[in-house]
Amino acid sequence: METAIIGLPKSGKTTIFNALTHGKADTKSYGGASAPNIGMAKVLDPRLKKLEAMYRPQRTVPAEMKFIDVTVFLKGFGKGEGIGGQLLNDLSRVGALLVVVRSFRDESVPHPENTIDPKRDIATLNLELAFSDLAIQEKRLEKLVSSMKAAKSPEKERLLKEKDLLDRIKSSLEQDIPVRAQKLNEDERKILSNYQFLTAKPLLIAVNVDEEQLAHASEIEADLLSLCGGPLCDLVAVCGKLEMELAGLSDDEAVEFRKSMSAGISALEQVVHRFYKMVGLITFFTVGEDEVKAWTITQGTTAVKAAGKIHSDLERGFIRAEVIGYEELMRLGSIAEARRQGILRLEGKNYVVKDGDVMTILFNV
Ligand SMILES: Nc1nc2c(ncn2[C@@H]2O[C@H](COP(=O)(O)OP(=O)(O)O)[C@@H](O)[C@H]2O)c(=O)[nH]1
Ligand SMILES: [Mg+2]
Structure with missing residues (x-):
């Protein structure tokens, strides 16, 4: 599954991308990069280690999740301009979204709205995604209405049904109900899968907390979780900066550090675990002397x-x-x-x- 990382400028997207993929993408020249950062995150699974010990294969291959940090295209993001052009193309292709929201306090990193307010930013981002879907809906509806003119039954009935569906999508979006939380049957979901609505995609919100806030991570999560609303949405608090630093250490060093800082389980594990649970992903294994490998499939x-x-x-x-x-x-x-x-x-x-x-x-x- 490919996941795009989105969020307001300087919320810590690239930092979290680096933490997840053990990457070294630039976090200093904000927005200056010209191409998206693309990286793979290894899915940690203790069962794989046990299988490795049993088979002693030539290689052990964990499952991976692909993350795309969409860097440069975010100029107008968070300004109610909706998402268009290349960014929309990129986001349409992915299977899920990871939204980074800033909670960390740091005078040296300006916030585009000047104040730190994760609730406001989550609302902004949700609105932005909904705007974009309304634009997709409108375009599709225009096309549909024009092709309905020439259509004969049964094609006409099919188009009418689709029009009715699009009308309902619109009114729900206007009531702040993302497509993923709308009541739709199997058939309707199938029709909609062609449009790649952004609010239909599984969404994980990563609240980027600072080291002090990390001690209250579960309270912060509980406080913000209600903003998720409905299925296929979840929220997790991570400390991007710390996690990026830890991702640069060897596994053993990172474990020691984590203990000494009571930093809990890694952002990588948390994010992957929540995605698996949210989307209904499971793992099966293939084993042998040459290779032990984990594979990800949907339930x-x-x-x-x-x-x-x-x-x-x-x-x-x-x-x-x-x-x-x-x-x-x-x-x-x-x-x-x-x-x-x-x-x-x-x-x-x-x-x-x-x-x-x-x-x-x-x-x-
Ligand atoms: N203090 C602190 N700074 C952070 C944290 N996460 C990111 N930053 C800093 O915020 C700035 C922007 O981070 P970056 O990941 O490039 O944000 P992006 O624009 O969303 O990709 C960088 O200077 C980071 O070092 C954090 O958890 N705590
Ligand atoms: Mg960045």
């Missing part, structure tokens, strides 16, 4: 589709999957032992993969 994915994640040949030529749950594998010590005890399962195409499944795909192309 409800079938074995054949999961196989397609690994390689299209595995989906095309899928025969069966040999499956064992992670816990069972740990208990038995090896797949060979699981096979011997008849615990290794053979599952067909439509088996719904579970979190922690260790799978071997049998295929023929």
Whole structure:
């Protein structure tokens, strides 16, 4: 899943991008960069370490999340001008949004509104996203109305239904209800997926707190959480600056530092964990002497589709999957032992993969 990082200027987007991706993008020349920063965040999963110890493979490959820090295009952002042009194109393509909101106090970093007010900024950002969706809605409606003139049934009925849907989307957006929180059926969601409404995307708000505020992180989260409203939205407090510094250390050093500063679990873990929970992402594993690897899929994915994640040949030529749950594998010590005890399962195409499944795909192309 690709996630775009957005927010007001100098809220700490690039800092948090660096913390998540262990990147070194420039945080000093605000807005001066010409291209977006793109980086991968490694999804930490203690199960992968255990599997690695069991198999001692040549390489261990964690799941990754792609983050895009959209830097330069944010000139008018937060000014009620909506989002357009290249930025809208970039945001339309991604699967989710990470909104960074400033809470940290620092005289040397000016805030575009001069004061620190995360509630105001969350409202501004939500409004901006809604504006952009209203513009998308309007454009689509214009096109639809003009093609309705020439349309004959049943095409005409289909377009009418779509028009009705767009009208409802609009009035809900005007009542501050993001598309993700609107009551829509499966069919309607499918139609809407073509438009890439920004308020339909899963949204995680990262409140960028300072070191002092970090001690009250859970109170800050509780206070702001109500601004999320509805499904596919969540909020987390992180200290961008500290997290970026810690991301520059070795793993062991970072653990020590975290302990001494009571900095809790890393921003990376928090952000990834919340995205997984919010979007309904789960992990399955493939294992072997050459490679142990974690794969991310959405809940409800079938074995054949999961196989397609690994390689299209595995989906095309899928025969069966040999499956064992992670816990069972740990208990038995090896797949060979699981096979011997008849615990290794053979599952067909439509088996719904579970979190922690260790799978071997049998295929023929
Ligand atoms: N004190 C403090 N400064 C921060 C924090 N996060 C970011 N900054 C500073 O704020 C400035 C802008 O950060 P940057 O990540 O470039 O913001 P962006 O414009 O949203 O990408 C930089 O000077 C950062 O060092 C934080 O948590 N605490
Ligand atoms: Mg930046």
